[in-house]
Amino acid sequence: MFRAFRSEVENAVEAALDALDLPTDDLGVEEPPEDVPATLASSVAFRLAGAVGAAPPAVAEDVADAVDIDDCEYVGRVDTQGPYVNFYVSDAYYADTLDAGRADDYGTLPPTDTSVVVEHTSANPTGPVHVGRARNPIFGDAVARVLEYAGNDVERHYYVNDAGRQVAVFTWAYETFEESDLPEPERDRADYDLVRYYRKGNEFLESAEGDVAEAAEAEIADIMQGLEAGDEETYERVAVVVDQVLGGMRTSLERLPAEFDRFVKESQFIRNGDAADVVQRLKDSEHAVYEEEAWQLDLSAFGLEKNLVFLRSDDTTLYTTRDLAHHEWKFENYDEAVTVLGEDHKLQAEQLEAALEILGNDTDTLRQTFYSWVNLPEGGMSTRKGTGVDLDDLLDESIRRAREEVEDRLGSRVRNDELDEDDIDRIAHQVGIGAVRYDIVSKQPTKGITFEWERALDFEAQSAPYVQYVHARCCGIEGEAAAAGIDASTDVSVLDTDAERDLLRDIARFPAVIEEAAEDLEPHVVATFAREFAETFNTFYRECSVLNAADEDVAAARLGLVQASRHTVANALDALGIEAPESM
């Protein structure tokens, strides 16, 4: 309802300014501070004071008088407070909010008929997913979910690097070194198993000199040439490594869960000739230069100082070259493309966008969004060097601590619903994984995060369990109410306390929060909303009992409010990829 209310307010202000012969380019519609009872306000009087020749409060009066809300359904009243014109919601606003909240998909926006491909994670298939990378699937999956809630037709893609130098090194190492020379794997799974060869290979290359180094490099170059030439046998050799490691990584990612509709291998753009086609078209462009035996793009016309090499002197393509073909494929098949990347890829992303324009693409449909790396107190994490915390270890530890919490609370539990072993297991997983996700997704992606165990696994702070608990409380009330024979109503006229009205106002805002998160690709606003909503609900919970309400009508309406609250909190959590427990 908030979105409809806002639109009514904007139209009303614009019409009022028109009637007064004043400019309408900036309506100044904004949300007032919390202690102001209005739901929206306009600060337009400040700006018009000069032109009108009167003090802002007087102008505000004029505007308020000129505002006509007769046709408004959700604007109930207008007044002024100093220089501000304040807009209050109508009874219909509350009534329709409660009614809309009955739907279990509440918060979902109308279909946009737009297909959006969200590419995220796309980590090189070189080893287990570590926490430094884990921000990508958590943030990326939330972006995809939020876009879905906003009415888009979303596909999630993982772009698999199976054609670059790193996998060539990996393949060579896998075929060259003996298992007996390697340390024990940390887990019995392909990614943990094979990463040992990758680390060993890199170690070898760093220290090797002379003929030995040259021989190794020759073998690696041979693999890269084979890939470039479309040699089947080479693809098969590489795939042995890539598919196994990727399979292991998927197992980790699915625990979050971060699942994908499609794994797009970059080698396909070499094999189908698209990469070669891109190379030819770039060579023909006016920005192409041939320097030091390699083909490059001079991107100074796009404000980029560094040239982009798109064809090596040995005629092999680079990651970005193949990614150009990949993006043209996306443009052909989807209305919009969103890519979630680490901040270390910013320059490459700018070069990609410029090159796509040179190739004649409209890049307005491409949005590349970035997140800062998660570092350890002692520095960065690296698969190659083997430094960092594995995502599996973080999730295991989080679940373990969550289970401890559940077991600790069993004794002091008021509710007599007898949690069995399966319930404890379920809650430990929901809370443990939810806490990790919330910790990551609730922060602005541009801000750096230093990983610290105790902070990431703090269940007391502004965290997933706090929000999840509200959902469990809603489920508990609904269960008790059903047993007591109470049927929910949508009669808001008996919901007149501050706590009830505040809760309705928060429920009403939820779709607008989804809209904002999708527009800005910032799921953390949903996390902030969920936390604030939980606070509002907990106040309601304390002050407004459903089972012990003064009369049946109030009990029924409050039960309706609890249902709408449950849908709101469940879907806010779902948009973040966090499970909503029915009991805790």
Add this chain to the structure above:
RNA sequence: GGGCGCGUAGCUCAGUCGGACAGAGCGUCGGACUUCUAAUCCGAUGGUCGCGGGUUCGAAUCCCGUCGCGCUCGCCA
């Protein structure tokens, strides 16, 4: 050194397309369970919004400068 990002309470963070006295949680201190689940609630405490200028009726928010931290500047990805 150039480019990009970040800097808000002791700590972790919201707020940043200019607007009403800068908000939470944690911590500290003090309260609330015979009540629909206390993983909860209520109160107190705590801030030169890195620093210095500028624009404006109004700046945490925009501009310039400066300091600190991160990323980046490969024929790696």
